[in-house]
Amino acid sequence: MEVPTTVTMLDIAGNIADKPTYMAVQINGQQYPEKHQPKGLFAKVITYTPFEHGLLKIDRDQLTFCDEKGQPFKTVTTSELTQVELGMYHAMVRVPGPVIPMRAQYTVTLQLTTTSGHYNLLISAPNVVPVLVDWLAAQKVTYTDPLGLAKVGADFDWEKITEAQFGRWSKGTPYEKFFQTIGSERVM
Template identity: 35%
Template sequence: MPKLMPVAVTNIAANIADRPAYMTFVIANQKYSTARKRTPFILKALSEGAAAHGRVTITTNRVSLADEYGHVFQTLAPLPDVITAVQLGLMRSKTREIGPRRQTKARYTLTVALVTPRATYRCLNTELSVLPALLTWVHDYHLTLVDPLGLANSSFDLPHLTNAQFETLTRDTPYFAWCQTIGSQLN
């Protein structure tokens, strides 16, 4: 049975400190996201893209977090005393492909936690090609990187990660388990 991973599917601004949320990353005007503008009902039923996506915009002097409607709810300076750590992780979940055989495939999701003295903002992104740009930003601003899987130094082509490579990276860690993202209702 997969490990259940509650995620904020709505009201990202109020819930991101308690539950991770899918976030589009924009770094140096490059957008990293697999979010759909509108998700057809059949894909929601298959748990593919049903969650709302917020946005993390990283510019030269600020990090802005916006909710699913584009309203900025937090702005941070990219300084080591403001963002005390950037934590990376990787999880996998199963998605069903549309078709007569109902095949499943693995979906890999990068977890990025922006740790501040007041809150931790946990972001999820399925566009693994964001990692090099994110690592460059962390390095350029001398932020503390917490990378228990060694993603920063991995020789694997993360956007084309295979299940065997994922298992090599995550063996004997909490990231090894299959996850199922579920919407969470928070009061």
């Protein structure tokens, strides 16, 4: 992904084939990231997300793409996948606080190429990595993993990636480049 890159903000169904798109992933009855239900008006205001997100539902060998309203608009099977790449981008996001108003954010990218198109899905839940790796293995889908994320394993605390770890993983890959995000951190 080159900087600056436009990501899908509206009309996910109409834009997903052309732009990277933030998606949640639902697999084995679990959603990544988990749905966040703020309590109270103040919590709703501070967790407001200024952009829309879709949903990728994975059910064995079937992938269903849903738009920002949760409506399915495309279904593909694993047999239609011609290329899959698992990666991760590193950026900094602003956070409330008096001392250091920035923190690292790691966004998983799942790039799917099918016989009918290419989809660059952005997932803001690094803990989805071992689940995706397990699913890809169970479906016998060949994929590229430039960062070697599959080797890190499910026992790793994916919510506590350090910049030094990410630097080792990304060295010499296209993901080594630092990326910038504009806007708020995604909260579901």
